[in-house]
Amino acid sequence: MKIERIHHVAYRCKDAKETVEWYGKMLKMDFILAIAENHVPSTHEPDPYMHVFLDAGNENVLAFFELPTKPEMGRDPNTPIWVQHIAFKVKDRMELIEFKEHLEANGVDVLGVTDHSIFHSIYFFDPNGHRIELACPDPEEEAMLKRMNEIKWDMLHEWSQTKRAPKHAEWLHKKELSSIE
Template sequence: MKIERIHHVAYRCRDAKETVQFYTEMLNMGFVLAIAEDKVPSTHEPDPYMHVFLDAGAGNVLAFFELPTKPDMGRDENTPPWVQHIAFQVKDREALLEYRDHLEKNGVEVLGVTDHSIFHSIYFFDPNGHRVELAAPDPDQQKALERLDSVKWDMLEEWSRTKRAPKHADWLHAKEFETS
């Protein structure tokens, strides 16, 4: 048995049309399809919904549910907003900077570029409050990934014992934040 790939990832949205417009206009994703029903197919629970699907590239699909009969969306208040997010890869740093400029010109507040050594990222929130990351591979990504691979099990074991950040890869964020 082996998982082949992610079929789709689904989140809740406040407004399906606004969400589709954001992802098509801000991130250039294609609007793939929409499904709407009055009851949930898996549970048969009566609950009207709109389910929209967006092309996230390379066969990846991002989906959203609008649930008009449910209470307003909330979030887990015990989890910081930076933790739960979805990250999309872009071709290179030039594309990352183009996206940052495009988003900012359209009124989206963007954080970064952040240098993670293996990739560089920008962060922003969609209209639903979901954090989104765009990541571009670092030119030395393979070398850094090999270095990280060699310490992953030791790091996990130390973390499991101590619940303190192991120092095996403290080089990773040596260049914490850059502005251009």
């Protein structure tokens, strides 16, 4: 028994039509499905909703619910705004820069390019307030991932004991890659 892949991820949106149009224009996602009902199928709660689905590439589906009878969306006040986000992979740095320029030309504030060593990212918000990340692999990604794979359990164990950042991967943001084989 094993999970095959994520079927879809779903978030709440303020306006389904605006969300579909924004993701189509800004991130080139195709609108693939809409479901609307007056009762929630799983709970049978009487609550109208619009559920829209977008093609995020390679059988990845991003979905949103518009819930007009519920109070306005909020955020968990105990979680920093940078923590919860949706990250999408793009082919390479050139495409990442093209997206950055496209978003900025359309009035979206973009943070980055941020170099995470293994990958490079830009960050921005959709019209619902969800933080979005676009990331591309670093040319040395494969070698860095191999090195990170070798230390992941040691890092996790140390973190679980100390709740302080382990030193195993300090090289990551310093780009000290000379010892990577």
